Amino acid sequence: MAQFNLENSHPPQQASGANLLLPEALRQGSPVGPRLVGGTTFVGKSAIDLAQIQILAQACLQGLDAARQVVFGWQRQGQSLENIYLQGITPCARMLGDWWCADRLDFAMTTIASARLQQLLHDFSSEFLQEVPQQPNGWSLLLLTEPGAQHSMGQFMLSEFFKRAGWTVALGVPQDVAEFKRLFQSDWFDAVGVSVSTDRHLNTLSSLLPQLREGSDNQVLRVFVGGPMAFVAPDRLQCLAAEVLAQDAPATVAYMARCMASSICQAS
Secondary structure (H helix, E strand, O other): OOOOOOOOOOOOOOOOOHHHHOOHHHHOOOOOOHHHHHOOOOOOOOOOOHHHHHHHHHHHHHOHHHHHHHHHHHHHOOOOHHHHHHHHHHHHHHHHHHHHHOOOOOHHHHHHHHHHHHHHHHHOHHHHHHHOOOOOOOOEEEEEEOOOOOOOHHHHHHHHHHHHOOOEEEEEOOOOHHHHHHHHOOOOOOEEEEEOOOOOOHHHHHHHHHHHHHOOOOOOOEEEEEOHHHHHOHHHHOOOOOEEOOOOHHHHHHHHHHHHHHHHHHHO
16 A cells, blocks of 8 residues: 555644634634533434534634533434534634634634644544444445645545445545646555645646546546535536546545445446
């Protein structure tokens, strides 16, 4: 198995007094802590609402321990980690990006908060994988970001859902096209998923993916693309020799399982 370049998810240390730079709406809010989160009641385990997502975003700006306390509070209210990932962490990442685009956060603060959010996924990984464990299904998957990607949180979260469903998963964050090719060709895979966040490498990928697919030892290799571009501009990805999947993690895993099962039936 090749050595995969995994993005370092450990957050940099926050500068002293950085809390003073919080957006005005957050600085006027209440302190984040277990009493705040634990004081909210979910009726019938309802979806995590916008106010709760804002609390998590504020906690990520304050510190990793504060962010953990928010997740602990949600768990005490009966939320599963799957709900927390999909209804809390995912929209929180989107919210941080929106704040940056609106100049409510600078790049450094957005990077720090996003790194803390991704660290939560690592911290709760073992517990998440045991939440609904399944037996290994024998399928292998490679998840790659586009070359030179700056973020890999979505890729890591997707890998967690595939692992929990019994897949063997390898992650790659290639720094350039040459490394992308090397990782793609590093081993036998039943499927390869590529996360596309920008349009910088669309022309390259449109010519590269067919070559890599044809050169694969697995002649029935399934290749799919997802990521932010699949949601905001799926038409731009039609030029790629791959299926475009604009679904959440559970739906993507379920779809790929059906595809693999169908391939087995056709082969037999």
